[in-house]
Amino acid sequence: MLKIGITGGIGVGKTIISRMFALLGVPIYDSDARAKWVMRHDEGLQQELIDAYGVEAFTGEGELNRTFLAKIVFNNPQRLQQLNALVHPHVRNDFFKWVAMHADKPYVIKEAALMYESEAWKQIDKMIAVFAPLDVRIKRLLHRDKHRTEADISAIIERQLSEEEKMARADHVIFNDDQQLVIPQVLALHDHFLSLTSE
Structure with missing residues (x-):
């Protein structure tokens, strides 16, 4: 069984991507x-x-x-x-x-913002970084988290590992930038992971 990690900074849309994989029957571990x-x-x-x-x-x-x-x-x-x-x-x-409980599945996903910072990536077989531009992330977060100011959001983002480093270290990148369709990217990765488990 493959253990796949999904990471990305606040506001990139990790949870939405994870839900798409869940709809395909993939167990999701929300860290x-x-x-x-x-x-x-x-x-x-x-x-x-x-x-x-x-x-x-x-x-x-x-x-x-x-x-x-x-x-x-x-x-x-x-x-x-x-x-x-x-x-x-x-x-x-x-x-x-949790992984042991899903041993019958071809692969499982662990979603975590601090995948690299916590060194959890070392227990993962393949990493996905979700990317969205900074302005898109701030806009999403201001809409989602009404209690946060733009300064609050910027402070959180500054403390997280840069998106460039996450993408450089990942095996795959999903672009959730409001420019590219996300579902085809998820379906392509799903087929790819299934092919790896059937080899």
């Missing part, structure tokens, strides 16, 4: 959603987070206090790196358990 789940359900990780950030890391109901954590790590690269270093190994373990 962001699973990370939130793992932080709520993995007692070992919960204790590590409390040790690092204090009991305020969780609410009285046992939910992750995302607002509290965001304030700590948002403008502090060292604290953000610390948070990622705690969370990513647990998410990696969760991913491999």
